[in-house]
Amino acid sequence: MEGKSVAGRIHEAIHRLTAAEKRAARGLLGSYPTLGLAPVAEFAQQAGASSATVLRFVSQLGYKSYPDFQRALREELEERSKSPLQRSHSAAAQERGDSNFLDRFVTQEVDNLRSSAALIPASEFEAVCARLAENKGSCYLAGGRFTDFLAGYMEAHLRLIRQGVRRLDGRPATRADQLIDVRAGDLAIIFDVRRYDASLLDVATELTARRAQIVLITDEWMSPVARFAKLVLPCRTEMGRTWDANGSLFTLVEAVIARTTELSWPTASKRMGSIEGK
Amino acid sequence: MEGKSVAGRIHEAIHRLTAAEKRAARGLLGSYPTLGLAPVAEFAQQAGASSATVLRFVSQLGYKSYPDFQRALREELEERSKSPLQRSHSAAAQERGDSNFLDRFVTQEVDNLRSSAALIPASEFEAVCARLAENKGSCYLAGGRFTDFLAGYMEAHLRLIRQGVRRLDGRPATRADQLIDVRAGDLAIIFDVRRYDASLLDVATELTARRAQIVLITDEWMSPVARFAKLVLPCRTEMGRTWDANGSLFTLVEAVIARTTELSWPTASKRMGSIEGK
DNA sequence: CTAAGTATGAAACTACTGATACAGAAGTTA
DNA sequence: TAACTTCTGTATCAGTAGTTTCATACTTAG
Known part of the structure; x- marks a missing residue:
């Protein structure tokens, strides 16, 4: 529907509302937006009104059905959690204006790193490293x-x-040649962030056809390659509204390398020794 | 049934989930918790799985029905919006002390980023970006x-x-050729971390002889190239005792790019437009 | 004080959502 | 390769949530 926030609509419409409808409005504003995401009956009970009243209330806000209203709430919530992350410190720092560009940038990047670590299941991370350390294929x-x-x-x-x-x-062109040697059980690590690369999707398709196992390292919006991936490591990349940063991917890569080195130390140390020697 | 966060349950259960169920899990983690608050059909579509799979997924998490699962999500959301700052994942993980490899790695990297930002004088950073934005030579x-x-x-x-x-x-060999065209006042950005590269020192010497201005991006132990550099941006790279991480360099690079883009927006935007076009 | 209009909740209705069963696909093992 | 297990989506069903209706209670105006 239109670009107005639900809370905004309530404040706009609250004068037109009847007594019981106002109770519904108050209830929703009181625990926003959770109460609106509950079934009508629960909303009604919590707000001290009947289901019918809640429905009329929602209708007054301009939504053509309760599900429609809930969809608006969800979209709003999604918007809020994706964009300018954590108003807490970064916003505060900007208000004070006492931090320079680099500090602000680093602060945002730190948020991204933390979110990424939370986003990635430990088991997926371990699985990737273990698979790499196997040293097969x-x-x-x-x-x-x-x-x-x-x-x-x-x-x-x-x-x-x-x-x-x-x-x-x-x-x-050369990619096709390189794919000839791919064998079942081989591992493929694909990096893809938006705007997603169509040719990578092709590569993934081909790899899948050849029964290779795909590990995807991507951003929070999830590359379409995910369909083909056995393991996915999604990272937070969003900074402000104009810029995406790949720093979290880079750190993830280093973490994978570090962990894999750790896991395959007996093998790897010999190998590294011989390479360093020459 | 109570006491565990939904995200926590996902991380716990993810290893015993099947491929399609994992898609559901990833989808939910990707836009958390909104997707879970949508009807099953929508959840399924967004996650690239069928409704049935989504139902099986929530069942695996230990919820006895989809509405039950949604209730948990709402309560969690309510809880989070009441407490000032979200202490959901990172804080809780640190308290338990059960943090995994990735968490530990990220924590160290965050330290490095912060120290790097402190280590680099704002004036040096700004000077580099300004010099790049001049777009001369x-x-x-x-x-x-x-x-x-x-x-x-x-x-x-x-x-x-x-x-x-x-x-x-x-x-x-080829480097020598490429250096022929260097003119006085040209800019050179050199990356050098330990163990420092002897050939880079040669390059730096040659560049200095040709009166180019050198920007050095290095680690806390300071590459010998620093002798020749007009501007130096040192980063912290040390992780534990065995490993150095270049994540801070990477983030610095992205910060420089972001800032330079900002400084030269009028020029850069045109340029980018024409490149994107083709 | 009475009557017209409005607001409200109980109850009936229907539409859609979540649940289930099943068949076919995919993957695994011998 | 074939048999078997496991996974996954489609189709169907049952139940519940949202919607509508309507009788009653409350306002407000005459």
Whole structure:
């Protein structure tokens, strides 16, 4: 429906409301927006009115049905939790104006890191590292326009730890060649953040056809590659409204490398020794 | 039935979930808790699974019905909005002391980021960005074994903002060729962390001879290139005793890019438009 | 004080949501 | 490869939530 917030509509319409309807409004504002997400009967009881009154109240706000009203509440909630994260410190710092650009940037990045750590199930993270440490089969890496450098960075480190690390480079033509050798059970790590790269989806399709297992490292909006992925590690990337930052992906990569090194230390240490030697 | 947060249950149960159920889990974590407050059909569609799978998923979490699950979500939401700051995941995890590898890693990285921001004088940071935003002369980038990917990442972004961005690739032989065109007043951004790269020192020497201005991005132990640098941005990289992490460098790079974009918006926006167009 | 109009909740209705059963797909093992 | 297990989506059903109706209580005006 229109671009007005639900709370805004209540304040606008509250004068038109009847006594019982006002109780409903008060109740909703009192525990906003949770009460509105409950079934009508519960809303009614909590607000001290009947179901019918609540329905009339919702109708007065301009929603054509109760589900419609709930949808608006959910969208509002979603909006709020996605955009300018944590008004607490970053906003406070901006108000004081005593912090410079770098401080503000770092503060936001810290939020992203924390959220990312919370977003990623420990078991998924461990599964990825364990799989890498197994040191079986090949491990392919691919990324999009900017994330390709993350793939490169990860590749450079993985090469020290295990064998069979291959990079899928950006040009679709050569990619096809590189995919020929993919065997069932091989591992593929794909980086994809929005705007998502169509060619990566193709690569993922092909990899799946060849029965490779895909690990996807993506942002909170979840690349379409997720459909094909056995394991997904989603990171928070949003900064303010104009900018997405990949710092959380980078840190995740380093964490994976660190953990994998730890897990495969006996093997990896020999390997690293021989590489360093030359 | 009570006492556990829904997100907590997901992390607990995720290992015994099937592939499609995991999609549901990820979907919910991705837009938490809103998606769970929607009707099953919508949840299912958004998560890329069927209604039945979503039902099985919530059943796996230990809820005896979908409405029951939604009630839990609402109560959690209510709880969170009442307490001042959300202490939901990170705080609780730290209290329990059961934090996993990723959490610990992220915590250390956060320390590094904060220290880095403190270590870098605002004036130096601003000077670098301003110099980049001037958009005069050429800008060369070079890095060492691993940091070369940071140089590449920065190059890819800088190209969108300004003209004359060049990358000095890793092979000493070709580097010499690329340095021929360097002119007085050109800018060079060098990444160097320990163990410091001897060839970068050579490059820096040559650049200085040609009167280019060097910006050095390095770690807390300070690359020897610092001798030749006009501006130095040192970052904290130390993690525990065995491992150095470059995440702080990466975030610094992104901060520089963001700030430079901001400073040169009138010029940069046109440029970006024309690049996106093709 | 009475009558017209409005507000309200109880109860009936219907539509849609959540639950279930089943069949086919996918994956696993021998 | 074939048999078997497990997973997953479709189709169906049952129950509940949202909606509507209507009789009653309350206001307000005449």
